[in-house]
Structure formats: structure tokens, C-alpha cells
Amino acid sequence: MPRACRRPGLCAALTTGVLSVAALSVTAAPGHGAAPAVGFEMPFPCAQSWTGTTRSGHSPSARAIDWNRADDDGMPVVASAPGVVATAVPGGTRGYGRYVVVEHADGAQTYYAHLSAVSVVKGQSVDQGALLGRVGTTGNSSGPHLHYEQRAGGSVAEPWFHGARFVMGSTQASQNCVDVPVAGNFLGDTTAELVVYRRAERATFEIQRPGTAPKVLRFGTATDQPVVGDWDGDGRLNPGVRSPATATFSLRMPSGLQQVVLGAAADVPVAGDWDGDGRWEVGVRRAVDGVFRLRAPDGALTDVPLGDLGDLPVTGDWDGDGDTDLGVYDVASATFTLRRVDDDGVAWLAQVAFGSGDDLPVTGDWDANGRTDLGVWDPTSATFTLRQAPEPTAARADTSSVSFGRSR
Structure with missing residues (x-):
């Protein structure tokens, strides 16, 4: 289900695991007075x-x-x-x-x-x-x-x-009121639900429930960064946000709110079960050097370099061993780079081309096989495209598309 790339740079067509590079095509910049090709919104949070x-x-x-x-x-x-x-x-x-x-x-x-x-x-x-x-x-x-x-x-x-x-x-x-794609097992079943974080003065997590209205969790603000995880180890994901201004995670669970300060303003939040104990912890991918900084339950920090500076971080259990692994998504080439560590402590990298140059990455266990799958969300159509395979790096995979969220 390929889509044409609409962003300058090296772009990859939608594939099922083999990198396919398309030719660069750049449209001339609009002249004065002409409507720009880019859909600009005001440079302020929603509704201000x-x-x-x-x-x-x-x-x-x-x-x-x-x-x-x-x-x-x-x-x-x-x-x-x-x-x-x-x-x-x-x-x-x-x-x-x-x-x-x-x-x-x-x-x-x-x-x-x-x-x-x-x-x-x-x-x-x-x-x-x-x-x-x-x-x-x-x-x-x-x-x-x-x-x-x-x-x-x-x-x-x-x-x-x-x-x-x-x-x-x-x-x-301002009508800069965009959705941000997320996914995870919020409802306690065996598959991950599709979720969007809706930026607003009082932001919401909108969780898809097929056949009925989305479940809405109100949490965060328009400028917060969404992050989700099983903070209390009960088998269900809970919402969280990180405030760039204070570098503070706010993690919501039934027992109350937990706050963790980590990273710098420009860093991007991540979350996962780094040690396989059933409870998720937080981390960041540092904007200055592209290094993941993972926080253990006792506060100890582990640094893992992966990818280039402009890549977007993703996490998931790529090999189904119960520990969360790391990955990055190169927006320009629409390519995931996935990292896993084997039983001997050796780190392995694999690349999977998926999506197009406008898409945002999303990961979740779409088929309930215990391994995290890959996906992307197209902001222009608010469409999730999900890749299902026995393991995320398999060359052969099934794809499906689901419309959810607000298009831009």
C-alpha cells in the first residue's frame, strides 16, 4: 500500500521488509501571495x-x-x-x-x-x-x-x-490542535489498541474501541509529550506525559501520580520494561547526540547510542523475551532500525523499510503473538498502516490500514 513521499530527502516506498529507495522529487517553492504547499498553523498551542x-x-x-x-x-x-x-x-x-x-x-x-x-x-x-x-x-x-x-x-x-x-x-x-499517534494495551486484552494524543489546553488520550466510541482519558496539556507504559505492572498500559519545560514525567496510574525528572528540554521521552520485571520505566533519547538514556527502578542510568540525530525513537519487544528493546525511525527514508540483545549480550541491528516520508512511527503487538509489530500513522489522512509478521524484521508481512484520529 505505497504512498508517494511528500517530504524532500531520501524517501522509501512502503515495503514488507526490503529497503526500496525512490527518486527525490522537489516541488518549486511558491511565490509571494500563493498558497504554500505546507499546511501551516499558528505558532501557538491549540485555541490560544x-x-x-x-x-x-x-x-x-x-x-x-x-x-x-x-x-x-x-x-x-x-x-x-x-x-x-x-x-x-x-x-x-x-x-x-x-x-x-x-x-x-x-x-x-x-x-x-x-x-x-x-x-x-x-x-x-x-x-x-x-x-x-x-x-x-x-x-x-x-x-x-x-x-x-x-x-x-x-x-x-x-x-x-x-x-x-x-x-x-x-x-x-490557533488551530494548531493536532493528534499524535500512540498505541498500547490499555484495555487489558492481548492486542494493542490504536491511540492518539489530542493536543489541547486539556489534552486527551483517545483509545480506539471498534464498534463503540473511543475511550477518552484526559491528561496533559498541548505542549506536553505523550508517553505510555505499564507503570504499576498490572498488565495494562497507563497514560503519561513529559513536560519539556521542566523535563518532568507525570505518570498516571490507579494508585496515584508518579513524577520523574529526566533529561533536557529537547529530549524525546520513551518508556519500556528495561529489565523484564513487569513494571515499565521511563527514558529519553537525547536530542544533542541521539543517545538513549534509560532509567532503572533504582534511578541508575544506562546510555545506549542508536541512530542519527534526526531519527525518531521507538520501543518494543522485538524478540518476545519480555524485555523492551530500542529502535529508531528515519523519517527521510521511512526506515526502522531495530536493536535487540541476544542471550550472550551481543547487540544486533536490523532495518525494515515501512511507510512514507510524511508518516509518524507507532509500534504495538497487533496480532497478540508476544512480539511488538511496526506501524505508521499518516497525518494527512489520519490513517494507521499496521505491519504484522511472525517477528518485526521478517521479510514477508501482512499490512492493514485503519482510519483513526483527526487528519491535518
Whole structure:
């Protein structure tokens, strides 16, 4: 069930285990006034209202927006669209001050300037709605605001949000209200359910239940990072989130809330049963070097290098031995790299091409065979594509597609 790749870079067609590389195809950047190919949303969390203004002498262009709202100093700034961080300057004092540049499909870029704090690093893959930093007044700024640009072909373009050209001087509510794919055994049966984390001021985990309405667990906020795990060892997964601002995991279970501080703002959370004792622990994949840092029940930390900086982390029990293994997903080539450790302590790596360049990875035991399977979620159609095989690296596999969540 291949889909055409819509992101620049090396792209792989959907396969059942053999890497298949497609040719690169880049669309020309849109001109000034044209609707951009990228579906940009406002650079603020879901439902927040902001006023955007400019002036004739606005540098570098009157098409750049200065965003404000009451008491905006220190408020979160999020990615307008998925992409890769091309520039991250956490200590700038001149010009843009502290700022971030994200590169999107077709070479488009967005600029986020005068920040008080930067929460990402260069080379990091970021999803739409992910925290980039906080509003500030660093650099050449006379007061707190977010300086924002959409660029095409190297020049500042007219800004568009949610499919419409932005009118300078207007106040709008952000529709940057995206779903993030998750999966796991929440309902206590033998297979993993499909789940989306819905970014909102009061975020929710939406758990698919075929034939009836999704089960909704309200937990987290729009800028939190979702993470799920069996925190209490009862055989069911529970929701969790990590706040990038404080590097704090909040793990919810029937007995109460557990909090763990781990990592830096830019790190990506992971979870798994690292020692096979039935209780899941947390970890992070460090954004600065792509190293997994896993936390044991006693607080001890283990570092495992795997993949390249821009890869997205995944976890699962690839070999069915009860211990959670590590993996990464290369967005550009749509390739999973899976790591497992044998009985002699030797680490083995295997690659599986699956998905397309726009997809986000998801893993779960789709067929109840005790081994974690691979999957992807297409944000443009809100479709999960699931790969089922005796083991995740098998060359022959069945695939199925399920629509769940909100498309972007």
C-alpha cells in the first residue's frame, strides 16, 4: 500500500521488509501571495488567541509578523508544521536574539525569533505543535513578542494559516490542535489498541474501541509529550506525559501520580520494561547526540547510542523475551532500525523499510503473538498502516490500514 513521499530527502516506498529507495522529487517553492504547499498553523498551542501585526519598515520584510497577547512573556511557541530544526540559537544577543528556524517540505522555512528560551537543537525532527521555545525580548527587540516568518525560496512570503492568508492586525485563535499517534494495551486484552494524543489546553488520550466510541482519558496539556507504559505492572498500559519545560514525567496510574525528572528540554521521552520485571520505566533519547538514556527502578542510568540525530525513537519487544528493546525511525527514508540483545549480550541491528516520508512511527503487538509489530500513522489522512509478521524484521508481512484520529 505505497504512498508517494511528500517530504524532500531520501524517501522509501512502503515495503514488507526490503529497503526500496525512490527518486527525490522537489516541488518549486511558491511565490509571494500563493498558497504554500505546507499546511501551516499558528505558532501557538491549540485555541490560544494572538494578535499579529507588522509595519512598513519591519525587518527583514513587512510580511513578517510580530505576535502579541496579554502577559505573553514566557508563553510557549510551537512548530507551525512538521520539519527539521535547521538553526537553533539558544544564546543570541543581537538581531533575532535567541531564535529557531525549522525547515519544512519543499524547502519552506519558518523563523521564530526574540525567544526567552530555546527548547530544540539543530538537526532535530519536530512534529507540528511541538514546543520550540518561549516568547521573549532577546536581540533587537523593544518588548516581549514573537517575531515570525514564513519563507519560500529564501524570501519572506505572505503568511498563511489553516489554509487562509493571514490579515495583518487581526486576532485569531490557533488551530494548531493536532493528534499524535500512540498505541498500547490499555484495555487489558492481548492486542494493542490504536491511540492518539489530542493536543489541547486539556489534552486527551483517545483509545480506539471498534464498534463503540473511543475511550477518552484526559491528561496533559498541548505542549506536553505523550508517553505510555505499564507503570504499576498490572498488565495494562497507563497514560503519561513529559513536560519539556521542566523535563518532568507525570505518570498516571490507579494508585496515584508518579513524577520523574529526566533529561533536557529537547529530549524525546520513551518508556519500556528495561529489565523484564513487569513494571515499565521511563527514558529519553537525547536530542544533542541521539543517545538513549534509560532509567532503572533504582534511578541508575544506562546510555545506549542508536541512530542519527534526526531519527525518531521507538520501543518494543522485538524478540518476545519480555524485555523492551530500542529502535529508531528515519523519517527521510521511512526506515526502522531495530536493536535487540541476544542471550550472550551481543547487540544486533536490523532495518525494515515501512511507510512514507510524511508518516509518524507507532509500534504495538497487533496480532497478540508476544512480539511488538511496526506501524505508521499518516497525518494527512489520519490513517494507521499496521505491519504484522511472525517477528518485526521478517521479510514477508501482512499490512492493514485503519482510519483513526483527526487528519491535518
